[in-house]
Amino acid sequence: MKRTPVSTALGISYPVLQAGLPWVSNPELVAAVSNAGGLGVLHPTSGFEPGGDPVADLHAVVRHVQRLTQKPFGVSFHLPHPQIEQLIEAAAQEGINIAITYGGSPALYTGALKDHGMTVIHQITTVRHARGAEAQGVDMVIAEGFEGGGLRGADKVSTMVLVPQVVGSIAIPVIASGGIVDSRGYVAAAALGAMGVQMGSRFVATKECISHQIYKTAMVAAIDSGTVVVGGDKWPTRILKQGLAMQMKESGLDSGDDPAAWEQELGIDRTRAAFIDGDFESGIAYTGAGAGLISEILTVQEVFKDLVDGSHSLARKLV
Numbered sequence: 001m002k003r004t005p006v007s008t009a010l011g012i013s014y015p016v017l018q019a020g021l022p023w024v025s026n027p028e029l030v031a032a033v034s035n036a037g038g039l040g041v042l043h044p045t046s047g048f049e050p051g052g053d054p055v056a057d058l059h060a061v062v063r064h065v066q067r068l069t070q071k072p073f074g075v076s077f078h079l080p081h082p083q084i085e086q087l088i089e090a091a092a093q094e095g096i097n098i099a100i101t102y103g104g105s106p107a108l109y110t111g112a113l114k115d116h117g118m119t120v121i122h123q124i125t126t127v128r129h130a131r132g133a134e135a136q137g138v139d140m141v142i143a144e145g146f147e148g149g150g151l152r153g154a155d156k157v158s159t160m161v162l163v164p165q166v167v168g169s170i171a172i173p174v175i176a177s178g179g180i181v182d183s184r185g186y187v188a189a190a191a192l193g194a195m196g197v198q199m200g201s202r203f204v205a206t207k208e209c210i211s212h213q214i215y216k217t218a219m220v221a222a223i224d225s226g227t228v229v230v231g232g233d234k235w236p237t238r239i240l241k242q243g244l245a246m247q248m249k250e251s252g253l254d255s256g257d258d259p260a261a262w263e264q265e266l267g268i269d270r271t272r273a274a275f276i277d278g279d280f281e282s283g284i285a286y287t288g289a290g291a292g293l294i295s296e297i298l299t300v301q302e303v304f305k306d307l308v309d310g311s312h313s314l315a316r317k318l319v
């Protein structure tokens with residue numbers, strides 16, 4: 001992708017965002033992505049133990065990234081977080097000017113984020129939500145298809161059909177996400193009308209990511225059918241087919257209508273054991289279906305080299 005309104009607005013060289021991932025968006029990963037020309041994104045849990053003070057942790061982790069890069073980076077905000085207002089305040093105090101929001105309505109906090117001078121990018125999974133987010137004044141949306149890792153949209157719309165419909169429905173820039181792991185996905189996203197991409201799973205399987213080697217290796221070993229979606233119709237959640245995940249698959253785990261049930265069975269407390277300790281018996285590993293396309297643990301720089309060089313040669317083949 002050439003320079004797009006996404007890269008221009010965010011002050012980055014390539015319109016490639018690293019998804020803000022609980023526990024594993026460690027400062028070294030975030031800084032490596034930003035230093036490679038993309039946008040690294042911190043998650044307030046990045047690199048911390050559970051049970052700490054998320055606001056103090058966010059201050060510390062932002063300062064850590066600032067020591068590792070002069071380039072722009074963002075912070076991911078889970079909108080239903082009980083301390084969301086303090087987290088926004090903390091990010092603003094540290095000079096963060098790019099916010100990625102998810103998991104709730106953009107009606108409540110977009111104004112507050114913009115009052116702090118932040119560019120707001122909201123994650124959506126349907127055209128209806130994209131229109132709603134645009135009406136609330138967000139600057140860009142990330143259209144998240146069903147292929148991606150972790151919690152997915154209840155309507156289960158795939159990236160291939162979601163992105164062009166969202167692009168055709170709103171005027172603000174659309175960033176494609178879900179199943180994008182290499183230059184083929186990057187070029188395909190551009191062809192669908194996206195002005196950037198967001199990638200999660202690919203960045204977990206990099207040398208700079210703090211995720212456990214067992215998790216990275218399992219991702220590399222995964223084939224096309226290596227992930228499973230559990231959680232029921234309301235809270236479909238894509239995880240690697242391993243250990244506890246297989247029991248959930250067999251029991252047909254369905255969190256029903258209750259967000260608390262989802263949080264307990266599939267929320268981020270359940271993920272830490274797998275992400276950080278490589279323990280698939282008590283933890284689950286959010287992973288996108290694109291893991292079947294990941295054949296090596298790369299450095300972040302190598303991921304970007306493939307995206308940039310690979311997309312040039314693909315573009316030459318296509319025209």
Ligand SMILES: Cc1cc2nc3c(=O)[nH]c(=O)nc-3n(C[C@H](O)[C@H](O)[C@H](O)COP(=O)(O)O)c2cc1C
Binds near residue numbers: 147150177268
């Ligand atoms: C390790 C990991 C953790 C994630 N955690 C969350 C999460 O807590 N909430 C959420 O809405 N999405 C979560 N996601 C989804 C990402 O934000 C993003 O949509 C997804 O990674 C994109 O698809 P991809 O994995 O195919 O690149 C997670 C994804 C991964 C791989």
